Amino acid sequence: MLKIHQLQKSYPIGDSSLHVLKGIDLNVEEGEMVAIMGSSGSGKSTLLNIIGMLDEADSGEYILDGLPIKDLTEKKAAVYRNKFLGFIFQSFNLINYKNAIENVALPLYYQGLKRKERQELAMFHLEKVGLANWAKHLPKELSGGQKQRVAIARALAANPKLLLADEPTGALDTKTSYEIMAFIQQLNDEGKTILMVTHEEDIANMCKRIVRLRDGVIMEDKKVNQVRAEQYV
Amino acid sequence: MFDLDLWREIFQSINMNRTRSLLSGFTVAFAILLFTILFGIANGLQNTFKEAFVDDASNSIVVNSGRTTKANKGLQAGRKIQFKNEDFNYIKEEFKDKVEFITARVFKNVKASYKGEQNNYDLRAVHPDHQFLEKTKVYEGRYINQNDLNNRTKVIVIGKLIEEDLFLKTNALGKYINLNGIQYKVVGIFTDDGGDYEERQIYMPITTAQHLYGNNDYIDQVRLTYNPEMNYDQALSFSTLLTKKMKDRFDVARSDQRAIRVRNMAGDSKKINQMTFGLSVIILVIGFGTLIAGIVGVSNIMIFIVKERTKEIGIRKALGASPRSIVSIILIESILITAIAGYVGLLLGMGVLELVGPSLKTYFIKDPGVSNSLVIGATVTLITAGAIAGYLPAKKASRIKPIVALRND
Numbered sequence: 001m002l003k004i005h006q007l008q009k010s011y012p013i014g015d016s017s018l019h020v021l022k023g024i025d026l027n028v029e030e031g032e033m034v035a036i037m038g039s040s041g042s043g044k045s046t047l048l049n050i051i052g053m054l055d056e057a058d059s060g061e062y063i064l065d066g067l068p069i070k071d072l073t074e075k076k077a078a079v080y081r082n083k084f085l086g087f088i089f090q091s092f093n094l095i096n097y098k099n100a101i102e103n104v105a106l107p108l109y110y111q112g113l114k115r116k117e118r119q120e121l122a123m124f125h126l127e128k129v130g131l132a133n134w135a136k137h138l139p140k141e142l143s144g145g146q147k148q149r150v151a152i153a154r155a156l157a158a159n160p161k162l163l164l165a166d167e168p169t170g171a172l173d174t175k176t177s178y179e180i181m182a183f184i185q186q187l188n189d190e191g192k193t194i195l196m197v198t199h200e201e202d203i204a205n206m207c208k209r210i211v212r213l214r215d216g217v218i219m220e221d222k223k224v225n226q227v228r229a230e231q232y233v
Numbered sequence: 234m235f236d237l238d239l240w241r242e243i244f245q246s247i248n249m250n251r252t253r254s255l256l257s258g259f260t261v262a263f264a265i266l267l268f269t270i271l272f273g274i275a276n277g278l279q280n281t282f283k284e285a286f287v288d289d290a291s292n293s294i295v296v297n298s299g300r301t302t303k304a305n306k307g308l309q310a311g312r313k314i315q316f317k318n319e320d321f322n323y324i325k326e327e328f329k330d331k332v333e334f335i336t337a338r339v340f341k342n343v344k345a346s347y348k349g350e351q352n353n354y355d356l357r358a359v360h361p362d363h364q365f366l367e368k369t370k371v372y373e374g375r376y377i378n379q380n381d382l383n384n385r386t387k388v389i390v391i392g393k394l395i396e397e398d399l400f401l402k403t404n405a406l407g408k409y410i411n412l413n414g415i416q417y418k419v420v421g422i423f424t425d426d427g428g429d430y431e432e433r434q435i436y437m438p439i440t441t442a443q444h445l446y447g448n449n450d451y452i453d454q455v456r457l458t459y460n461p462e463m464n465y466d467q468a469l470s471f472s473t474l475l476t477k478k479m480k481d482r483f484d485v486a487r488s489d490q491r492a493i494r495v496r497n498m499a500g501d502s503k504k505i506n507q508m509t510f511g512l513s514v515i516i517l518v519i520g521f522g523t524l525i526a527g528i529v530g531v532s533n534i535m536i537f538i539v540k541e542r543t544k545e546i547g548i549r550k551a552l553g554a555s556p557r558s559i560v561s562i563i564l565i566e567s568i569l570i571t572a573i574a575g576y577v578g579l580l581l582g583m584g585v586l587e588l589v590g591p592s593l594k595t596y597f598i599k600d601p602g603v604s605n606s607l608v609i610g611a612t613v614t615l616i617t618a619g620a621i622a623g624y625l626p627a628k629k630a631s632r633i634k635p636i637v638a639l640r641n642d
Binding site: 049052054055074075078079081082083087089093094095096097098102106107109110111115154158 | 238242245246249250544545547548549550551552553554555556557558631634635636639
């Protein structure tokens, strides 16, 4: 599904440059649920951004579902992001003047779907995250957990191959975090490939595999026994 | 090309951010409001100028006489020059092909009365051509004609305001007015663009006035228009020649400036044309200045809007928005706000002009207003202005990197 070979990335800081990723090798199979861990500055967010085509690597290979991702124009990157990837952010990143269903329908708008199809699909995904009754509410009228569920519905709307989550529970309390994790696990059970950045051990243990980064290299890459989140809910 | 969803997106964005949209629209509305008022006032000034000079035909030449200031050919200085009918006929014959219309004038002040009403008026005794020289518009009855001159008939043509003064809203045509004890029949009533003063004039056949008020053939002034096919230089050399011939005829020194005075409107109308042109240029400069200030204002606010919406644009890009769709959103929003706000400003400006226009007459501003062509021009300019104002911010927005926009802060 995802193949990364010798990925390097550095950022210029003043006259010198900061070497953030120093040759990452990573393979993710379809249906996996991977947690990328590391302290701040370890390069985990940069790695996720490159996988999400929000940033570009300096050197190395990145192949997504057999498609080499290199030297993309902005237009092409936009199309790929729309087709292949679903994003879940720590701060939800909902558009504040659009209600829940409009937020979920946005990726479908950029896919060029007709209004009616968009509405139906968006409603279907909102039902799936259990927020059908909140479809007409603005983000400010929703709780943190509800916002994140809207964001997950939005990430799912375009039916992406890969879900990328950047600290999806970072802004939530423990109970809500486990609810969200239970939901993400359920998505994984249904076959979705999920890649998640986190620095919380308990959250990482709810994935099936943990990749630990330090100073731009992979320190450890191991399969774990998944802790089911339902038991805490 | 027409993308309903795009418009829905834009209207939602404008609607959801009303304060922001109102604020950015306000700059443009205000700029256009100022522009419209300035333009209207300038137009009003122009109207006043034009009116002050359109009273008479622009190719007029006026010949006046006075006293000599220099001794010449054995004649003393201080001699009074008096034109007579023969002088009028001389000019008419001598310059036959250069003269379009010609008339003599005799001035009198008369006390006019009709039934109980009475008042003092200026009277001009003239030839029939006078109507064309003065641009008198007879709207009832007729003007003085050659028959009146031949028979010295006691008829007069009166201005609209005299009819209002003396006849108190009843029709004056065919009635008899008493002027200094003699009864005259009103055969025509006229209006004149020259204003109230011109509309309180009485016209009478020149022969009647000469016969009844002095029993002589004296003339106070000769007025003529030169052949309109002559250009400016030809017109000037014609009036120079006319001056020379008249001076010779009355044995006046060539250098005497007072005895025979010839005034050629060609010189004046050239000056007026230059002045109106200058005024138009000033209006345009001021107008464009305000408009540019407005554009800069909108552009500034659009840049601010883009900054404010950085995160939203980042989200949209992460979800698959192409750079082009981002540009269209910002650009069309900018055009829409500019166009609507501009129109509000234009309408407000026109309303203000309509409201205060009449009271500005005292300040030499007549009928301030904007023309239809200006409204069309403004529409095109506003759309262009909106596009210019929105272009840079839109470009900026399309370059926003989602990774920067989405960074948790």
